[in-house]
Amino acid sequence: MIVDGRVLREDFVPSEVVHRHDEVTLLSETLEPLVYGGRPDPAFLFGPTGVGKTCIARYTLAQLCEQEPTVRVAYVNCWQEYTRFRVLYSVLEAVDRAVDVHRSTPKDELFDRLSRMDDQPIVVILDEVDQLEETAALYDLHRLPHVSPVLIANREVELFASFDDRVRSRLHAGTRVRFDRYGTDELTAILAERASKALEPESVGNSQLRTIADAASGDARVGIGILRSAARRADREGAESITAETLEAAIPDARTAIRRKTIDGLIEHQRVLYDVIDEAGEIEPGDLYAEYERRVEEPKTHRTLRNYLTKMVHYDLIEAVGERRGRTYRLVDGPGEDDGEQ
DNA sequence: CATCCACTGGAAGGCGAGGGCA
DNA sequence: TGCCCTCGCCTTCCAGTGGATG
Known part of the structure; x- marks a missing residue:
């Protein structure tokens, strides 16, 4: 395909x-x-x-x-x-x-x-x-x-x-x-253009491209990611075209793939922080540091942890709610266990 | 209201890595 | 080979801020 x-x-x-x-x-x-x-x-x-x-x-x-x-x-x-x-x-x-x-x-x-x-x-x-x-x-x-x-x-x-x-x-x-966000029509056109070059003819229908464009909500990177993982899935299954079912499975794939790539880039200590936040759902800095220190052999100082956290906020993996005292950390899309592999 | 306390983030300096140079 | 350089990463120290507490 x-x-x-x-x-x-x-x-x-x-x-x-x-x-x-x-x-x-x-x-x-x-x-x-x-x-x-x-x-x-x-x-x-x-x-x-x-x-x-x-x-x-x-x-x-x-x-x-x-x-x-x-x-x-x-x-x-x-x-x-x-x-x-x-x-x-x-x-x-x-x-x-x-x-x-x-x-x-x-x-x-x-x-x-x-x-x-x-x-x-x-x-x-x-x-x-x-x-x-x-x-x-x-x-x-x-x-x-x-x-x-x-x-x-x-x-x-x-x-x-x-x-x-x-x-x-x-x-x-x-x-x-x-640059403004793409509308569904525009994104559909972009996807159609890519599909016509990347895939065999008739591999994907226009209504499916629309579904992808909708799911990507204006983000071409996500849209193309969905198309890519749908095509790969269809290939693996030996199908001749992308069906609605393939698509349904591919949408969460592509969403998590992008995030997973960023998480993979974290060093071990940042990863521990991420996991603690993930498990807690929402956590205050003091508890976060304490739990981190419990899990790690040679903990870094709090100052270094703060640097890690600001970096992870930049990466859009976690968000910091509130300023200074009373601040909490949580994952950007809320806690969610998804095991879509790349 | 005054004081305390938790938390943030800037500044400065230490340290090991990896390479130049005599 | 030993000393020196700069880099990035990390720690230490600290000022600032604003909610909590008496």
Whole structure:
């Protein structure tokens, strides 16, 4: 049934986009100075998850590179690369200048290397830039005249609040491209497009694509995930097409797969905290720390636990209800035992 | 109302890892 | 080889905040 699995992967960039023409146009207009050797304003892409921000950024830049092959593109996911060092390193890596950089290489050396690479313009896509812990990295990039940043984040207000004054004033002038949630019709069209490339013809009907789009409630990443796991299920069962039953089974799969992936990325101590919160349903910090200490051989200090917890809140795994005294922690979707495997 | 207490999160410094250099 | 560097992670210390308590 699956002809081309790549099309259903999260990082797939389609050769043409569905329903995002205005956004593409605005972004490519912003980047247009690159074509005649100018420096574009910084660009911001704002919107909730699964609305195509990353996809559109990559698509637009791929187009631009076709037109202007001297432009180099560095894609940095600030979720993983959240320090100044790692951001600079990723950019160098993308332009093949990361050889013999080691963790003892001073950050200033990385910066110097980048500033010497000014023969070709570099566009740096900073995805999930609200996860960046050292905004000095943005200041660095801004100081380099041949580097143009494209920043992707959920919400403008929160993002700017996390900047220090220096960065805020410099990035204030950028172009904002805003993305709204997809409607069911739009998402159905996107899924149809993907299905036509990824699957054999007639594998999935339009009403089923609608069901998927509904279940994904505007989130294309979830929608494509459902389609992927439904197709895999059907393949495993040797079916010729995706039935309503397959679909019903695939929907919870895809939802938990995304969450599970994040949980797998937690280190052991964070995992213990997560489990305690999961079992308790809702728990106060004091009890949480105490229970953690009971379960672990060599417990970390409370301060470190607080760092872990804020990180897990960022990951959207848990939420902190209330501020300071009287705060409680709980899982984001409430406690739920689901054993859908990836 | 004053005081206590639980909790948060910033700042600074220690430490081991991994690599450069004489 | 031994010393030095920077990194990230962790701890220690602490100020700030606001609910609870007398």
